[in-house]
Amino acid sequence: MERTLCDPTHEAFWKAASSGVLVVQRCGSCGHHQFYGRPFCLRCDSDSVAWTPVGGGGTVYSVTRVRRSWIPDVEVPYTVAIVELDEGPRLITNIVNGEANIGDRVRVTWRQRQGLPPVPVFEPCAGR
Amino acid sequence: MPIPIYIAGAAETPLGKVTDQTELSMAAWAARAALAEAGMTLRDVDSLFTNYMPYVGADNGASRVGEYLGVHPRYADCSDLGGAAFECFIHHAMLALTAGRCECALIVYASRQRSRRSRPRHPEADEYSLTGQFDRPYGLLTPISQYALMAARHMYQYGTTSEQLARVAVSARKWAALNPKAWSRQPLTVDDVLTSPLISDPLHQLDCCLVTDGGGAIVVTTASRARDASKKPVRILGLGEAHAEYHVAQIADLTVTPGVDSARQAFAMAGVTASDVDLFEPYDNFTSAVISQLEDCGFCSKGEGGSFIQDGHTEPGGSLPTSTMGGGLSYCHPGALGLLLLIEAVCQLRGEAGARQVPGANLAVAHGVGGPAFSTCATVVLGRE
Numbered sequence: 001m002e003r004t005l006c007d008p009t010h011e012a013f014w015k016a017a018s019s020g021v022l023v024v025q026r027c028g029s030c031g032h033h034q035f036y037g038r039p040f041c042l043r044c045d046s047d048s049v050a051w052t053p054v055g056g057g058g059t060v061y062s063v064t065r066v067r068r069s070w071i072p073d074v075e076v077p078y079t080v081a082i083v084e085l086d087e088g089p090r091l092i093t094n095i096v097n098g099e100a101n102i103g104d105r106v107r108v109t110w111r112q113r114q115g116l117p118p119v120p121v122f123e124p125c126a127g128r
Numbered sequence: 129m130p131i132p133i134y135i136a137g138a139a140e141t142p143l144g145k146v147t148d149q150t151e152l153s154m155a156a157w158a159a160r161a162a163l164a165e166a167g168m169t170l171r172d173v174d175s176l177f178t179n180y181m182p183y184v185g186a187d188n189g190a191s192r193v194g195e196y197l198g199v200h201p202r203y204a205d206c207s208d209l210g211g212a213a214f215e216c217f218i219h220h221a222m223l224a225l226t227a228g229r230c231e232c233a234l235i236v237y238a239s240r241q242r243s244r245r246s247r248p249r250h251p252e253a254d255e256y257s258l259t260g261q262f263d264r265p266y267g268l269l270t271p272i273s274q275y276a277l278m279a280a281r282h283m284y285q286y287g288t289t290s291e292q293l294a295r296v297a298v299s300a301r302k303w304a305a306l307n308p309k310a311w312s313r314q315p316l317t318v319d320d321v322l323t324s325p326l327i328s329d330p331l332h333q334l335d336c337c338l339v340t341d342g343g344g345a346i347v348v349t350t351a352s353r354a355r356d357a358s359k360k361p362v363r364i365l366g367l368g369e370a371h372a373e374y375h376v377a378q379i380a381d382l383t384v385t386p387g388v389d390s391a392r393q394a395f396a397m398a399g400v401t402a403s404d405v406d407l408f409e410p411y412d413n414f415t416s417a418v419i420s421q422l423e424d425c426g427f428c429s430k431g432e433g434g435s436f437i438q439d440g441h442t443e444p445g446g447s448l449p450t451s452t453m454g455g456g457l458s459y460c461h462p463g464a465l466g467l468l469l470l471i472e473a474v475c476q477l478r479g480e481a482g483a484r485q486v487p488g489a490n491l492a493v494a495h496g497v498g499g500p501a502f503s504t505c506a507t508v509v510l511g512r513e
Contacts, residue, residue: 007256036258062284062382064276065329066269074267080328082277082377090377094266102284111265116255119265 009037012051014117022108022120024089026052035089056108058083058122060100061090081106083122097123133222134361135510136166136354137347138474141238143460144311146341151183152196154238158345159197166347167356168232175203175230177217178237180210180464183244193236203230210498211411212369214346214466215506219367221348231353238343239462263375269328271413272336274376274501276328279416281382283330285431288419290330292434294321296415297334297457299442304454306444306484311340312458321415335415337455342462344471362477365491366400366509368393376501383431387424387495387505394493394507395426402426405509406489407476408448409469411497412455418442421495422450425507449486452476466496470508477512 013036016023025034027041028048040047063081079095083106100106106122113119139161141154149157155178163169178193185192190204203224209216214235221233254260268274282288298318304310316334324334354361370386370393373379395401402425410421419433427448428436436442442450453459453472460468473492475481481489490512498504 007261010261036262062277062281064273064280064331065326066267066273067326067328069267069269071267071269078267080266080268080273080277082382092263092266092268092375092377102280113265121266 009039013037016051016053017110017117017120020110020118021053022056023051023053024085024087025049033085033087033089035091054085054087057125058085058106058108060095060102060104060106062102063095063100081122091120094121095123096121100124130222130226132351133225133364134349134351134354135346135364135470135474136349136357136361137162137168137345137359138165138471139345140309140468140471141343143309143342144340145242146240147243151181151238151240151343152193154240154343155181155193155236155345156197158238158343159234159236162345162347163234165357165359166349166354167358168347170197170199172232173197173199173234174201175221175224175233176201177205177221177233177235179206179208179213180237181239183240199234201230209504209506211413211464211466212496212498212504212506213464214470215494215496215508216369216504218348218364218470218508219369219506222364222367225348225350231350233348235346235348235467236343237462237464237467239464240341241463242339242341258375262377271500272331273328275414275416276331277376278382278420278501279330279414282416282419285383286434288434290322291318292419292438293330293335293415294318295437296412296418296442297321299437300412300451300455300457302443303452303484304458306482307453307459310454310459311338312454331414331416337413337457337461337465340460340462342460342468344467346467346470346474359478360512362474363511363513364508365511366394366396366398367507368397369504369506371504372502374499374501374503379501383420385420385424385497385502385505387421387497387502387507390505390507391425391495394509398509398511400491400509405448405491405493407452407473407486407492408442408450409452409473409492409494410450411465411469411495412451412457413461413465413497415457417497417502418450420502421497424505425493425495444484452481452484452486466498469494469496473510477510
């Protein structure tokens with residue numbers, strides 16, 4: 001049973017995540033994409049921002065392999081990356097199902113969590 | 129033209145491992161010592177600047193510290209600007225002093241993060257915060273992973289190498305060897321750094337700063353009040369601060385820090401350029417961070433920080449003595465380093481630095497950095513009159 005996250009401004013994001021769809025905000029006026037969500041477009045100030053599915057493809061902007069961790073219940077090593085979505089916004093994520101270097105193409109997949117909606121993680125695109 | 133403002137007193141707390149005092153008593157002793165240099169006592173203090181002392185209490189830091197010192201300031205600032213707070217506090221104190229709101233500003237900080245065996249962290253963001261939702265599920269080792277992501281991007285874009293990062297630690301250690309108060313003084317090689325355990329690629333254990341106890345106090349005042357100082361006051365010539373994103377994924381260019389803006393403001397106010405500077409006290413929480421700060425403060429071009437280090441400019445005898453007390457990497461890093469950078473700059477400008485004294489030191493720059501990912505930068509230009 002998933003709990004609902006108590007951030008009303010990101011309800012749509014987590015609802016989409018629960019069905020395996022990655023969404024970011026798209027501005028209806030200027031077409032700018034932004035993530036995380038804001039009440040209006042940071043580029044043109046328009047209020048007409050809407051959560052919109054993205055293609056799921058992106059490029060690794062930076063990456064670090066964490067070798068030692070003080071975070072409970074987390075096994076090392078694991079890979080933390082900043083992925084730039086094809087639509088523009090960047091997010092912190094993990095690289096799973098292989099390794100990826102800066103500049104490599106990756107695509108979204110999902111990591112299930114106990115009692116919480118799944119989080120988007122990324123895997124290397126085949127044939128890189 | 130603003131009225132001249134001076135640092136009239138500066139003192140370290142005991143450093144390293146402090147088991148016979150509390151944070152408050154350390155701060156009190158340092159405050160009294162710094163005030164004595166300024167020809168003042170605690171009864172002269174009318175403005176107080178402190179923060180980031182979580183064991184004293186998270187809220188109302190100026191009241192908690194002021195109460196302990198018996199001080200009733202009419203101007204106070206306990207903004208949480210991370211390790212850069214103390215460079216920002218010099219700026220804020222100058223503004224309050226020049227506006228005539230106060231005459232004697234005391235800036236204090238102390239930490240026993242080593243003795244307490246628990247590095248204070250930012251209050252854990254709850255799972256509904258932006259950090260909780262979008263950063264924490266991925267296991268960022270704050271702030272090491274953020275700095276690692278910045279270093280990795282700098283290496284990718286500019287060809288900066290792990291050897292060049294290691295040279296930053298080696299340079300700091302050479303200075304520390306000249307400072308009897310430094311925590312780590314034994315010789316260090318590039319190989320030592322590269323063979324120390326990787327924590328978060330590309331950062332090794334020895335690319336990361338120390339975790340020690342320490343702190344200090346600084347007195348900022350006007351020319352007329354600085355007249356009674358027992359030591360020659362140091363003039364505050366230029367100041368600048370700049371604030372950018374908190375979450376690392378939100379930073380447009382991971383290789384550029386807000387230090388570009390803070391340094392430009394500070395140098396413009398002082399009417400000097402980077403080439404005039406005799407010594408540089410950067411915020412060396414990580415080796416890679418020094419490379420970014422050298423570039424963004426204009427001591428070398430963007431992307432050339434690695435080779436600047438490799439050419440030995442920052443070492444004893446180099447063209448830009450840097451981290452001259454050994455820095456956060458080898459001398460002391462008490463959780464927030466910013467105040468110690470200022471204290472070392474004052475020490476050098478007064479000619480009191482002993483074996484590590486930079487000959488003819490007239491102009492010094494202390495550059496503070498705060499937050500998990502270069503969120504805040506503040507630059508202070510100090511000069512000997």
